[in-house]
Amino acid sequence: MKFFIDTANLAQIKEANELSILDGVTTNPSLMAKEGIKGDKNVKRHYLEICKLVDGDVSAEVIATDYESMIHEGEELAILHPNIVVKVPCIKEGIRAIKYFTKKGIKTNCTLVFSLGQALLAAKAGATYVSPFVGRLDDISTDGVDLIRQIVDVYNYYNYDTQVIAASIRHTMHIIQCLEVGADVVTCPLSAIVGLLKHPLTDSGLATFLADHKRVNNE
Numbered sequence: 001m002k003f004f005i006d007t008a009n010l011a012q013i014k015e016a017n018e019l020s021i022l023d024g025v026t027t028n029p030s031l032m033a034k035e036g037i038k039g040d041k042n043v044k045r046h047y048l049e050i051c052k053l054v055d056g057d058v059s060a061e062v063i064a065t066d067y068e069s070m071i072h073e074g075e076e077l078a079i080l081h082p083n084i085v086v087k088v089p090c091i092k093e094g095i096r097a098i099k100y101f102t103k104k105g106i107k108t109n110c111t112l113v114f115s116l117g118q119a120l121l122a123a124k125a126g127a128t129y130v131s132p133f134v135g136r137l138d139d140i141s142t143d144g145v146d147l148i149r150q151i152v153d154v155y156n157y158y159n160y161d162t163q164v165i166a167a168s169i170r171h172t173m174h175i176i177q178c179l180e181v182g183a184d185v186v187t188c189p190l191s192a193i194v195g196l197l198k199h200p201l202t203d204s205g206l207a208t209f210l211a212d213h214k215r216v217n218n219e
């Protein structure tokens with residue numbers, strides 16, 4: 001399973017990358033806004049900064065919602081760096097745009113996916129990735145991890161190449177659950193990745209090892 005970090009914060013991306021397990025980055029317009037990144041030039045500059053930090057796929061989302069503008073915007077993003085993946089919302093025009101990008105050899109991430117039917121359309125259009133939102137489904141009393149399971153099963157059954165990114169991950173248990181149902185990628189906040197390391201028995205065990213070493217070495 002690949003690990004992406006879901007943020008536009010350069011310090012957090014750097015910290016996650018230093019763990020040496022990071023495979024890519026996903027962003028969205030809300031995450032860019034959170035960092036105060038505005039204006040076409042600054043947005044593009046920011047994507048390039050991210051690409052310089054991480055050697056892996058970096059999803060950059062289009063703002064346009066009509067076909068022609070999505071194509072224009074997506075092509076401009078794609079030429080920024082070979083690792084850019086054009087992130088496109090799962091709407092009618094978006095599915096058409098994904099098909100276009102696929103034919104052109106441009107990588108895509110179909111986002112805002114909340115159902116198996118949407119994931120099917122994304123795969124049929126040739127999306128490189130599909131991003132079902134686990135946390136946002138859980139927020140409305142619907143099992144987000146179960147959607148990941150359904151999509152993984154169907155993609156495997158029909159041999160679709162589209163990779164499933166479990167998105168809208170809120171905590172470490174989401175990561176574990178998505179791992180168990182076979183997600184290809186999880187994209188998560190830094191806190192959830194770092195949370196995987198936490199175990200009280202590791203901390204107390206290490207403290208004992210160090211204390212015993214110190215005792216016999218008269219330190």
Ligand code: G3P
Nearest residue numbers: 006028135136167168169
């Ligand atoms: O990148 C999309 C997704 O991960 C959003 O997460 O926490 O805003 O639902 P969240």
